[in-house]
Amino acid sequence: MIAAAVLGGCAGVLSGLLGVGGGILFVPALALVLGLTEVKAEATSLLAIIPVAVVGAIRQYRYGNVQLRDGAILGLLSALGVAGGVALANVLSARVLRILFAVFLVLVAIQFLRRFVETRREHRADDEAKADG
């Protein structure tokens, strides 16, 4: 029980830092620690995400980091898209899709790494320019 609560707390930190729901930690906490089946763990994870996303969004709104109109559009269209995705899941090969999506995630990760390296390089160039001047 304590392990599950700790994993939940970590999921929240991840959520606040990175804007994800936290399902990546909720699902294993519910399935592996609390013994739910995979289907029930994924469904229950959605419930756990609600208070996290609501409180996180309110807090981020106060920090000035939420575009409310865009968030509402994204949320409503996503909710429709989920229904489409569930229907497609019955037609398409899950294995191939998982691998394709994993490749997409890695490509995106590489983009973020490049941004990190470039920003750090710019900062260093700025610092050196200041030191020279």
Next chain:
Amino acid sequence: MSEGLDKSYMLKLAVIGTAAGVFSGLLGVGGGTVIVPLLVLWLGYGEREATGTSLSAIAVIAAMATILQGAYGNVDLAKGLLVGLPAVVGVLIGAWLQQRVPTEVIGLLFAVVLVAAAVDLVLT
């Protein structure tokens, strides 16, 4: 902002929202892994604005999806609260921390989570 620009912006926003939903329904991955990077890399959002706006969208998605899954009897309320309530404390800490971390570090951490999610997708 010109009308043409606004139209292409709204179109991109619509594509991001729909894609996030479709992949959630297809693969059970969170909308955040689609929404945050596309807002940053495609719509030019700052990292903090992307994560904050993503959370507001996820609140809508999770609420609707929970109602659907609840109707199938798949939601365990007590266990959901057991992990969800500590996570509310966590999200306040995470959001507080995020305001004090350089934006490129947020991107770097996001890259790590994306790779972890990719590994998880391929292995399971």
